[in-house]
Amino acid sequence: MPDDKLRLDKTLEIKAKEEGFAAVGIAPGVLAPKTRERLKQWLADGSHGDMIWMESRADERSHPVHLWPDVRSIIMLGMSYAPGTDPFALEAISDHGRISVYAQGKDYHDVVKGALKRTARWLIEQAECEVKVFVDTAPVMEKPLAEAAGLGWQGKHTNIVSRDHGSWLFLGAIYTTLELEPSEPGRDRCGSCSACQDICPTGAFPAPYQLDARACISYLTIEHKGPIPLQYRKAMGNHIYGCDDCLAICPWNKFARAGAANKAFLPRAELTAPALADLLALDDASFRKIFSGSPIKRSGRDRMVRNALIAAGNSGDTALIAPVRALLNDDNEVVREAAEWALDQLALTQP
Structure with a gap:
């Protein structure tokens, strides 16, 4: 046996x-x-x-x-x-949205x-x-x-x-139902490293090995259905779907090879660096078309536009004022509220 x-x-x-x-x-x-x-x-x-x-x-x-x-x-x-590219590459490109690596394919x-x-x-x-x-x-x-x-x-x-x-x-x-011989369990090799804790924009880790989902950008942009709590909006930056910061900063990633990734997860061009202006213009039909076959489709158009509005408010890009203003009369209440907030934030950047 x-x-x-x-x-x-x-x-x-x-x-x-x-x-x-x-x-x-x-x-x-x-x-x-x-x-x-x-x-x-x-x-x-x-x-x-x-x-x-x-x-x-x-x-x-x-x-x-x-x-x-x-x-x-x-x-x-x-x-x-x-990933074959740096997940932080779009951090400073404020008029584009950042989509988590896992959702780009x-x-x-x-x-x-x-x-x-x-x-x-x-x-x-x-x-x-x-x-x-x-x-x-x-x-x-x-x-x-x-x-x-x-x-x-x-x-x-x-x-x-x-x-x-x-x-x-x-x-x-x-x-x-098979009785298989268990493998040797994994052994914690994090040591004294705190990189993932230190980089979290919203402080979602109350302690090492503990995550408060309510403060996590991935949770807020994907799972949370209502308005984004005010205390987290500025910290979200241009994250519009998920957040890789704590994953991407991990030193053990230096051993990960992009060539080992399953080819199904190669990023789609339209999901690697979407322009906020394009996302703000989405209606339900265009959202479904663009995100067909992507896990993003599950969250729906309203949540994506809400997230894009928060990113627009953080962008300082006055060129986004017009597409933001167009959403003040959106059918969705959460989208309307996010548009008002974004417009207020963009007004602060005008001379």
Whole structure:
């Protein structure tokens, strides 16, 4: 039996890489008690903000067997999306919006899930087992499981850090009834480094390894539906969808190779440096057309225009006054409020 497990592990790694994964490891079908306690405390503190699904299915999230009682092992897989350009390149180009690296190519939900399904079908053929696959949308604690599977460790920015791929891994999970030998868990190598904590524009990290989503630009621009809280608007700069600052500054990224990234995540030209003026002119139809096949489409036109208005207000570019003013009568109340704020900010830059 040990020889059979060894052969399966090696062939599984080969198959995973054929499907575009850069890392694979095995985690046991349980989570450490400390992980469950951290989740419980995070939710009790309200740090999840409006992400009610985190709370409503917390029991399934913290106990894999509560999600699927038959699970015995969890195969964790990582797909690289290491960028070929500097994520900070647009920081000083205020009339263009910054879109998070992960959202500049194809929707990772579709790409990773497709690869997971093909890998899972292969596994069934090899071992006659049962499987379930998960990518992001199910109550699965991917990051602690990835650490348990040896893909890396949960860094001080709370995301997975890999010695080989830096902070640029999409994670997917295959729950299986197979009893597989767990991989050596990842070991924390952050040391005394605080780069990710220090660079956060909104101070979203109350302490190392702790994230208050309510202050996180990624949360505010993607998940938050209402007006952006006033105390975070200036700090957002020209971030219009997500934020890579804490990921991009990580020193371990020096080992990440853009050539290792899955080709599906190569950036689309129109998403690498969108002009704020173009984003402010979006209606629902044009939004859907431009962001078709992108994870950005999920957030909808109103949220994107809201974010672009905040960026416009921060830009100091008086050429944006006219397109901002045109949104004062928008059908969406949140967009109208953001337009008023942006117009006030731009008025301050006029002589």
